[in-house]
Every structure is written in C-alpha cells, then in structure tokens.
Amino acid sequence: MGINRICGTLSSFYYKAVWNSWNHFSCNINETVIKETAAALVTTGLSKLGYNYVNIGNGSNAAYKDLRFIMIAGLKFLVTPRYLTCSKTMPGSLGHEEHDAKTFAEWGIDYLKYDNCNNDGSKPPVRYPVMTRALMKSGRPIFYSLCEWGDMHPALWGSPVGNSWRTTNDINDSWLSMISIADMNEIYAEHARPGGWNDPDMLEVGNGGMTKDEYIVHFSIWAISKAPLLLGCDIRNMSKETMEIVTNKEVIAINQDPHGVQAKKVRMEGDIEVWAGPLSGYRVALLLLNRGPLRSSITALWDDIEIPANSVVEARDLWEHKTLKQKFVGNLTATVDSHASDAMVSSGLSAIGYKYINIDDCWGELKRDSQGNLIAKASTFPSGIKALSDYVHSKGLKLGIYSDAGGQEDPATWAGGIGNSWRTTGDIQDNWKSMTTIADQNDRWASYARPGSWNDPDMLEVGNGGMSREEYRSHFSIWALAKAPLLIGCDLRSMDKATFELLSNKEVIAINQDKLGIQGKKVKKDGDLEVWAGPLSKKRVAVILWNRGSLPANITARWADIGLDSSATVNARDLWAHSTYSGVRKQLSALVEPHACKMYTLTRRKA
Template identity: 35%
Template sequence: MASILSWMLAVAALTRAAPSRLVKRLDNGLGLTPPMGWDSYNHYSCSPNQSIIESNAKAMVDFGLADLGYHYVVTDCGWTVPERTANGTLTWNATLFPGGFPAMGEYIHDLGLGFGVYSDAGVQMCMTGLPNQTGSLYHEQTDADTFAAWGADLLKYDNCYSSQAHGYPDADYNPVVSPQPRFETMRDALNATGREILYQICEWGVDFPSAWAPALGNSWRITNDIIPDWRTVFRQLNQFVPSAGDAAPGRWPDLDMLEVGNDIFTEPEEQTHFSLWAIAKSPLVLGGALNDTLTTIKQSSLSILSNEDVIGYNQDSLGKAANLTRRYTDAGLDVWAGPLSGGRTVAALLNWNNETVTGTLNLPDVGLQSAGTAKDVWNNTTATNVVTSYVAPIAAHGLLLLELGDTTPAGTYPAERCGRTHSQGVTFSRVYGLTDSAAYTLSIRTEGGDGGEEIMVTSSASGKATKAKVSDGSATVAITLSAGSNNTITLQTASRVSFIKVAPPRGTFYPSTAFAVSGTAAHYNCTPGLCAPVGSKITDVTQNGGASISVPQNSSPGSSRYVEITYINNDVALSTSWTTGTNSRNITVAVNGATPARLEVPLSGRSSELFSPMNGWGDPATLGMLVHGFGSGGDGEDMVVVSNANGDAGVQPYGADFVGLRII
C-alpha cells in the first residue's frame, strides 16, 4: 500500500483498498454502462404474475422511466413449476402466466423494452417456503436455448440449492468448491445460443466474485440480499469497497436492487440509497411497484428515480466507480467520490446520524482544493469558485451530492481563485491542513520580479514570518499549519503570485511488529506476500486486548495528528445479513490516555474468503482519521494505543486486524 506522499493521498486512503486489477471481461458488447431496469423480487418476492409484470412494464414507459434509460423488465423467482416438461425444458406456470412467456416477452418488446428472465445455478430456484421450482444445474444449454427462443434479452442467474457436497441446501455460504464453474457453464451456454443476452451473476458475494466474475458476466452481485431496513445500506456499501476498482464498461459490481418506492425509506434515505448505488456504478434495477391494481409509486420516489443528473453519473462514459475516501466515524459521516468524464468529480457526504447536521465536505477529502462550479444536486443549487469546503445542512440519513467541475487538485491554490491581493502582496485563506505540523512544504510560483527576491511568508498557525528566496520564479519554504480549513498564508512580495502548493509531511510508518501486544491481542506472521507492507499483523484486537508503542514527541501539547491505519477486515456478513451483519469492524487509536478516536472500517478482503491463502485475511487497506492528544506524554514520548475501545460490544467484539500506522 502506498502511503501519503502528497496532499492528494489524504483522499485516496480507501480507494487504495480496491486497486484496479482488471481481468479479461465477458466480451459480448453488452452492458457498456450499468444495466438499468425493473425486477419483480423486492416488492412481489417470489409471487409474480403476468398482470404484475405487464402493468409495471407499461408504467416504465408511461412514467417516462424508459426514456431515461430503464430498459430491462425481469420476472424474478416464482414463474415456473416444480417439474420440467416431458421434453426436458422449463415452462411457465400457466395459472400465473396464462399468455405464456414468449407472448409476454413480445409484449415487453413492443413497449421498446428488454425482456429479462430468471433462473438458478442449482437444482432448484430460490423459493424457500414455497413449492419447489426446478433450477438450471445440469440443464444449462437446454435452458439457455429455451430463454433465447423466448426472446430473452437478460438472464439473472441465482445460486440456491447448488452445493451437492452439502446436500443442496437453500443457501450455502461455505461451499466445498467455488461457484465459479457453474456460472461459467451458463456463460458458455448463453454464448452458444447466438443471441445477445446480458448475463447477471447473482451469487451474493460468496468466494469474492470480483476476482473471477468479470470474465463471465456483465454484472455480478457482491453482496447478500438487500433487506427492507435502513441498516442494509451501510452493510451493502461496506462490502462494495474492495470491489470498486473492478468496475469498467461491460463489467459492473452489483449492490442489488433498489428499494426506492417501496415505502421503506424516508425521502432523504431514498436519495442516499439511489445516489450511492448510482455513483458506485451498480446496475440501477428498480425494485418497487411502479403501478399495479393496488399500488402506484409515490411522486417523490418517482422524482428521485428520474433525476437525470444522478442517472448521468451512473451511465457516465468513463465507467469508473466512486469509492469511500474518508470515514468520520465519531461524527457519523462518510465521504464518497469518483471521477466523471470531462474532468468532473462526483462527491457525496453521507449523514448516518438520526438527526439533521450541518455537513462540511472538505474538498481535499475527494482529492481537490477548489472547484469553479459545484452543483448541489438534491438542493438544486449551483455555487461558483468554491475553495476548500462546501457547507450545507444534511437531513438524517440523507446526503450532500455534488458535481464538481473546473477543479484544482488538492494542495494547489491558484491566486486568481483562492488569493486576495493587497498592497503588500497576497493572502490565501481557507488553507487546509491535514494534520497539526510545522513540516508542511509551501511552494510558491511567481511571475516577474528579480531573481533572488525574498518573500516574507506568514502562516496564521505559527504567527511567525519566514523568508523564502525566489529562484527562476519559484520558492520553497517549510511552514506550520493546523488541522482544518481555517489557516491563512500571507506572502509579502512585489511580484505577481500565480499559485501556491501546500504538501503535508510524509510522516513516519510504524509497523505492527514494533508494537507491544496485551490481553487477547497477538502477533501473527502472514503468508509470504500478504499483509503488506509488513508481512505480519496483530490479530484478536478487542476491548480487552490491543497494541501499544511509544513514539518520539515532536509536537506541542494537545496536538492533533492525521493517522493513516493499515488494517485487514474480511468479516463478510453472509449468514448475518438479515440480523446484525455490517461487513465492518472497529479500530480505535488513543494517545497519552486521551479519548480514543474510532474508525469503523469496511471490508478490505480482495480474494476468496473460502479458498485463497489466508482466506482474504491477508489483504490490507488503509484509511485515516484525526487523532487528538499528541505532545502531552512524558519523557519526550507519546504513547499510542491501538484497540477496539468503544466498539459495539457483542456485535463487533473483535476489531480489525492491524498491520501498521503512519503518523503524519
């Protein structure tokens, strides 16, 4: 893992958890942007019928959703019968679908939409508590030919009743062999039909499909099922983080279907849900009832699903997913961001709190310092010349969603946009400090003036003036900044200043091997090549066991330092998805006995939790937070303690494994 070498690396901490390692994708020319459509499961479960499918398909057209790109109409589980026909093919339940699937597909096609079907890579489909319905295992080519003959444009392929070694249970989260070969068999069968059929793999994130599914399908589920509860959003997003770098045209990690319109979430929650799925480049598959004999979608939900800006971010031609860039666990806030075509950036500040907060999106958290334009999507406003931060109220469980254009990279301050000229020179305000430090590097670029000119530089954090000598239009000097965005830098010069650049110190990395363990915590030597950059880690970090180290004291009492933590978490919530599972673990850092700072980290595992060396528990990631209390220790040293203090006892008894930390 790279560490913070420049200002922008303050942002990239979590995206480094999902490095791009693109493998050959399924090259069928489909899904070059994330698929969009509607699926019957979230609202109707495994009880669809012809009237439901056709009325919702028509609503997609009537409500303008088809014109916005929602294209596929998928009949999920519950459409077939327990046995195959005499000639060995699947058939529809004639009571529920009296017109038959070919005719229903024709109806959908006549609306200008795509016809999606559902099957399963097991001996039965996912129909717990309902009459068994035969799956496609061992009948892949027959079923692929059948779907093609019906005019299918999409196949959603599930993973129930598929593990022979365990007696074909409904769901097997610990299969003896990988699901990969079964999904590969269906891919080959679909290819053999000669029909273009978009292929959606649905194996719930078992065996880390992002490592192998891109070569098989156009999208692949990286999480267990979404559930009708707000807590599901946190769980899904935490599992997505390691897969973000795998998104690209034709290949999309799938966060599962949308619950917008199902009267489960508040309006701000629906905005958050829809926005995060969109910028993560997940397929946008509607899961609510649009229109049937009992239900019509609310106008507020329809407006959310129809937001052309948000849809545009999902369908952006660059095809790069946003990812978590900073998590303020103690404040209950997440920052997510990703690149868009045209040099734009989409950024989101998510409020996990149960109350409205005044949210501050620090642009350096998303790799930027200023933006010529900032489109506030859900507040429907646009600001110009935004420097360092953007502030707006955020409703409980809502988010601030910004499209940032005409931007400068983090740490770069053009004088024209960020400075104020005066008789003695120029003053830059709203200068951002990642950490309290006297070791920032300030670079100054001037126009005109004589070589050898001396610029007097004053930082508000120190109040002291320092001389910087100009050579060939440039000058460099060390300055002091405080953590936050309230710093001011004043340059006394007769020359015109074009811009300044500010870079934080590199800091010092302390490996886990340098820490003393206590209580339950223990050192663990990893498989060679894993647990980088140390090759080992500290495990069993709990509220009764942690790790400590004394570091040189080089700051004033009570200073705050940015601490970048290299951690490992592969506590995948599969069997616990419907209860307490979050796909996260806590880690805390306390300095000199001060109140611990807490970070709830997402998954870092980027390899199989079943079959890879260390089962994904050797895959590190980094994420940073500001920690208070430095400079207050005795004997010229600060005591740093890594633990799981203030974690959720009983839910997350074990903290994330610890590889090392960098103190900036």
C-alpha cells in the same frame, strides 16, 4: 458471440436499468402483473430514462413464453433460473445450461440473473462460467448477472464470466440493511469497470420501509457506485415522491457516466462520510453523507477527492437542481440533515420516552365520504392513515391524530372525567412573549391537574428558531415542571445538536414524568424574578429560578416558599449543569442570566 460484446464499454443506461419483481412481489407474479408493469414503464416515461428491462425473479415459469406485448413496448425481458429456484417452485438451469440458454434466446430474453440457491455444491468460479459459454452459443446478446451473494468474492473473478456480480447478501427495505449493503459493496470498488459491475442488490426505493431522505441516500449511493439501478417497487402504483427520486436525470447521469469508475469513501469521521469518484470531462462526483441522528456540517477537502489544491471549483447540487453561486477553493462544506430514519427512533428520543407521533390539523379532506367517514388527503397521505399507523407502530411508536369539538371555556374545571388532557391556552407562537404568557395562563389551573388528567399549554416550540437557547431551556423547564404533555413541535429530521441535547435531558424529563404527578407552580414573584416549585415523589422538591428580565440577577428560593421545613438540609441537583451541591440550608440562591433559568431537584439529607 463473446461475452464482452454483450456490454462492451457501457456508456449508455440501457444495460443497467431494470425493474425486478422480487423485492415487491416475491412469488406473487403472473402475466398480468408483468404486462401491466411493462406498460407502466412506458407510460410513466421510465423507459425513456433507460429503465428498459423487465426482470421476472424467483417464482417465474413457462407461462411467459408469449412475450410479444413486451417486445412491442420496446422493452427487454429477463429471467432468473437455478438448479431449483430459491422458492423450490420450479426447476433451475444447473445441468441444463445450453438447453436453457437456447430457450432464453428463443424467448427473446435480454438479461439473465443466475442465482445460487439449491446448487450441487460445486464452486461458483467453476459453475458460473458454464452458463457464460452457453450464452455465447445462444446467438443472442444477453446481459449475464451473477448472483452468488458475494460468498466467494466474485468481484475478484467475475469480470471474464459475467457483466455484473452480487457483492452482498440480499437487501431489505430498511436503513440499516441498505447502509450496511453499501459498505460491503464499497470494499470492491476498484474491481468494477465498464462491462463488469459490482451489484449491491436491487433498489428498495418506493417500498415504504424508509423515509424520503433515506431513499434519496439509497439512490445516490447506488448511482455514485455505478451499481445496476434495479427498481424493486410496484411501478404501477408508484407515488409522485418515488417517481421524482428514480427519475432524477442528473443523478442517473452520474451512474451512466462513460468513464465508468465506481466512487468510494474518501473520508470517514464517525457518522460523517465523504464519497467521491471521477467522472468524464475532468469532473468529480461528490456525496456528503450524514449517517447519524443529528444535523451536521460536512467538509470535503480537495486533497481527499484528488483535485489540485488551488483549484477553483463550481458545484452543482443534483437534488436541488441548481448550480451554487459560491465558487469553492480548497474544500467544500455543507450542512447535511440526519438520514431522518424515523428520527424519534434513530435519535434515541423514543428510548427516552417520546413515544407518540401526532398529526395535527390539515390532514383530512374538507368533506366526508358517502358513508360519513373522514378521508385523509390523498396528496399528503397517499397510503392512507391506516398504512401510516401500521408503519409508526412497526417502529414501536404510537400515532396521534387531530380532530375538533368546537370551543368551551375553562376545560380544566370540567374535563377531568372526560379526557386525559385539555388545552388551557390559545395557540403558542415561537417567541419569548408568547411562551411566557402561555406559561402564566396555564399556571392558573395547576390545582386541577392530576395523574391521567393534565393541563396542556400547547406544544413545545423548542428547535423552531424563534427563541434563543436560554429561552428554549426556560420553555422546556417550565413545561416539564408543569407536568405538561411534552409535544415536540420542531422538525426532528433536521434537528441540530443543541435542540437534541435540550429535548433529551433525562433529568428534566424525569421531573415531568415523576409518578407523584403534581403540577409545579409559581410560588414567588419579585418583578421579573420568579421561583417556581412543585413536590416530587420520595419527599423531594423541584425548583426553577427564572429570570424573565433583561439583566443578570440573583434569585433566591427560601424553604418556606417551596414547602420545605426551615431546618431541612438538602442536596441540590442542578438538572442542566448535571452537578450536585451538598448540604444546602434554609435557601437556594443562584445568579441567573436574562431570559434564563436554573432548575434543581432538592433531596432531603438524612439527619
């Protein structure tokens, strides 16, 4: 039986959709796991979508000769042999190709992943065709997957040898690994065709090392690349979120399109990429990919994706499952969120000092368990808080959680020996009036704050959309001067550039984190015009000129207002403009726009 007859023109899903044991189970497999997995493929409906192969990776042995259960379930069975397996727990097939191919056929094997560990030193282009010929003689159609990790560029010679070939080294469950694997596989796009596919390794979707958005990127790139869709998670315990990703019929249809042409990158601008590939029916598959930490607008030009310039195009969003109302001519533009890879880490915010991920209210069930323990909501935290904590800690971050002690007034007057911070106000809202009111209320308690015991005027609303950029800048500046805990309250995964720039201002954050730890306060008020100030380490002073009115105005801070000697000469550092004014004497004045502020650090000049 010729190898080409095994796949022919692969216009169906069935030879490319697989569950593989290695990513999740490694060598910790047994007959029960395999049978339960086979049952799960059927009961979840995955087998109806085409996930029909159960592949035992490294660590399998002769204990799986009775395959009646899997056959009855209507699934196909796979094994992974070598000279010695990578785990060295069992013999491989090198030197025993014909014998083992016959055995595989007798066992009812449907897919053979032929790995490259512990080989005899012969070249893969010589070694792998031996198994090709053995499979042809076996009398059973067996999909032949070459796994020599792309070392000798099998895309260049694998087509007459097997049905797929690994183009890369092993994937692991992280954004960096996944995206670098995608890049390596894309290099060989022109060598893929129906019956001969580039294989960038298994899917990590559902194994927990990436966010939902990152797994969607992962599945989308594998689909548009016509890669074999090899599930690598424990499908017996698959979450609803994972199920929704791997069962997206519209995305799977891109992978299984009968045209069988692998998509590739057609435009790259820094972290912004456009991937595209032709489909049957004169259609095009398009992927707009944002690899960066910030939300960005991405444009695909018709010229990039080989659509005639004047064509009017209808676009279908395969993850939202809707056809866009707008018709597109010449290009298609969309705003794409960050890949959201633990956005505090990937955006660089953790390096600046944002180290805590805090879960506020609504995380738990209403009732405790029989032992009196709090219970996380299974619908929103299916892995439990401990697993979430382990994950957050693995990113070098800390996890905070919310509870409630009831209410008692004026905690600043009594909480210093009890906690590290205390709310001084009601809940903040994302508007100017609420923010300014909260700032005033918190200022009343400035004298009670000290290092390790902080007044807390509630979270930052920066980035939530209810205030202007200048208002958010005032918000962040006042919170920083007041030594308030800087608790980001927006969605970091979809944070825009303006929000990121505001929250990551190192000079303003340094005021908040100054080791002297004295809360700044309002020192002068003239109608809507205010001066706030506070001492810093090294005999410096932080100053805010704040215009709470509706018209531009000049605001002046005199040295007497802010605790400086009248004869002092200072250098004034503008913390938002990142510029320095030298030799300032007696007072500091600036024109300030409505609802805006100017923030400075004043450093005494040596006489």
